[in-house]
Amino acid sequence: MDAAAADAHLARDVDPVSRERLEAQGLEMRMVTDDADRDAFIQVVARGFLDPELTDEQVRETRSRGSYRRLTGVYDPQTPTASAPVATSASWLSELTLPGGGVLPGSAISAVTVAPTHRRRGVARALLEAELRSAVAGGVPLAMLTVSEATLYGRYGFGPAAPAANWVIDTKRAGWRGPGRSGRVDFISRETWREIAPALHEEVRLRSVGELEIPAGHWDSFAGTRPDAKDPGKRRAIQWRDDAGRVRGAALYTVTENSDDWTKSRVDVTSLLAVTPTAYAALWRFLLELDLIGEIHAGELAVDEPLWWMIADQRAATITLRDHQYVRIIDVPRVLEGRTYSGSGEVVLDVEDSLGLSTGRWHLRVVDGIGTVEDIGDSAAAAPVVRLGIEELSAISLGGVSVATLAAAGRLAVDDAETVSLLFLTARAPRLSFWY
Ligand SMILES: CC(C)(COP(=O)(O)OP(=O)(O)OC[C@H]1O[C@@H](n2cnc3c(N)ncnc32)[C@H](O)[C@@H]1OP(=O)(O)O)[C@@H](O)C(=O)NCCC(=O)NCCS
Structure with missing residues (x-):
């Protein structure tokens, strides 16, 4: 990973849109940088994932190994323990290996917790959208995470891309x-x-x-x-x-x-x-x-x-x-050009994204496995068209599922499922060997 890019991610300030949205609820969203705040953050994450309270040594050891993590905390000045966040998220830049062996930097997101006292008022949504907008601001082409529950992240465009x-x-x-x-x-x-x-x-x-x-x-x-x-x-x-x-x-x-x-x-x-x-x-x-x-x-x-x-x-x-491994494409052309394909061919990808980060229409031309992508806006398609959400495109991106399978599941519409599927075919299934 490019150290300068990783440092720039770490130094990025809090997302102003989510900060304002939470302010309207009397909550303060800010980056967590000093040691005492990072210690409180670590304890709150442990509680969020149902672990017992950590010892001072556990907190210290966790903090000393966690300087690569960009921490966002949400604070409620009304709580008796106002120095501890009521919600947390962490992210860092990591390289994801794509079909063909190319790599792209992605924002790896972790430690998403919201205290039970503050659940279901949109705090997690504010944190996730903030992580994604921060990635956009840094020119990061994708985001990824592993999850406690499978139903949480599709709404933000994350698709299950590498099963375990x-x-x-x-x-x-x-x-x-x-x-x-x-x-x-x-x-x-x-x-x-x-x-x-x-x-x-x-x-x-x-x-x-x-x-x-x-x-x-x-x-x-x-x-x-x-x-x-x-x-x-x-x-x-x-x-x-x-x-x-x-x-x-x-x-x-x-x-x-x-x-x-x-x-x-x-x-x-x-x-x-x-x-x-x-x-x-x-x-x-x-x-x-x-x-x-x-x-x-x-x-x-x-x-x-x-x-x-x-x-x-x-x-x-x-x-x-x-x-297991969820991927969220942010920059469609960069991700599609970052991987390789099988043979030659072309397809138009008509992508819908409810967060508006990746909505568009792209013409992918593949010659001997190498793809080039053109933004064609509203122009007519001169190739088979796939109409799909960013969640589905993200799921397809690593070769963990085929276009034909998602078409059969009713998760996308495609003019010629077999031809398009063959283009996206990969030699081996994707895999992620650990949790984060
Ligand atoms: C999961 C968790 C972060 C949700 O936080 P939250 O602030 O209550 O979530 P929000 O109010 O922002 O909800 C955002 C959306 O997710 C949905 N959602 C929230 N929790 C959900 C759950 N457990 N299952 C399915 N959907 C859920 C909400 O309905 C809402 O949907 P919408 O915006 O499309 O209408 C929180 O319950 C938590 O900390 N759980 C324990 C730790 C954990 O599992 N973290 C996730 C790690 S991968």
Whole structure:
């Protein structure tokens, strides 16, 4: 990520439209910058997500890792605890990988909470619209988030763009029919995993559509290397080296013993990073063949994991699909030109956006996978037309759903569903491997 752009995002002042709207309700919206205010903000976010009150150490450790976050707070001078916000949101710039391997900066939004005392009066809407207008002001082409409830963000134009597959594998049944062994797996310390994982993720995310940069603060939480980590010793870390001795993969997992039957203990995979298919196969095989383990739980996988084709008995895996990475396109031409396509062709996209940020009519011409976009205003279309909302265009953007599927669901109208769908076709399903 371009550091100057990230800093400019961080320094952007509060959105005046939302500030005025909340002022009319006697509420004050402002950026949260000094340490004491950031500490109060962190406690309010914890309460909003149903966590217990944090200790001073937890607050301090969270704050010390959170300087990349632009915090917006809404304050009510009438409350007895007026120094604590009644509503919160956070955002930072992160790179999103698009089909074809290009990346675009997006505003990653998190920590959206409104106190139960102030719910359902439009405060969350004011915060979300403010985040989007701030992104527009900074020339940021899209926004993204992961969500607590699937029904919250469609109204602001966010579409579920990269679903997640959550796996439970019956290891006694799975068997292995993937590639044979090569390289070597070794245990490493959590601290070593913490050191090597960011660089591995960096390689992986640049070739994985839907992935983002992982914020620096997340790594210590994954690894249990924060001083306030709960049960840090439960995490086990491994690395995989190829025959030349290069580390090309690593995994982090926890084990929960089943004291009724030790042979049915459980593994939860926190992270599996594999730069090469060989590393991927070796790490999964290691986990599947662990003695005394009956079940492996792994979340936020792709819907087309190669693992499905590496186990001998596909019914050993119970897979649950869920919406995960939401994307909100702001700058339609930049996003459409930022990704690649399949073959050549053309289409007119007639886009409706209830917030008015991305409404328009664009002619997308694709030659050998490369798209160029022209704003054609009200002119007549000389290509098949897709009429759709920004939520649906955002859902399509990473290749997580096809135009034909959304047409069949009645979510858009298209002149020639098959031709247009083939243009947007991608080789692999998008994926996001973590929450933020
Ligand atoms: C979700 C939450 C932020 C909503 O805040 P809020 O200030 O009550 O929301 P608003 O009054 O601004 O409502 C905005 C819109 O969302 C809708 N909405 C709000 N909460 C909703 C919910 N839980 N489910 C579905 N729709 C909801 C409102 O009906 C309203 O719709 P409209 O503007 O299209 O008419 C708040 O309930 C909360 O803090 N929940 C717990 C933490 C959480 O889950 N945060 C989201 C993290 S991703």
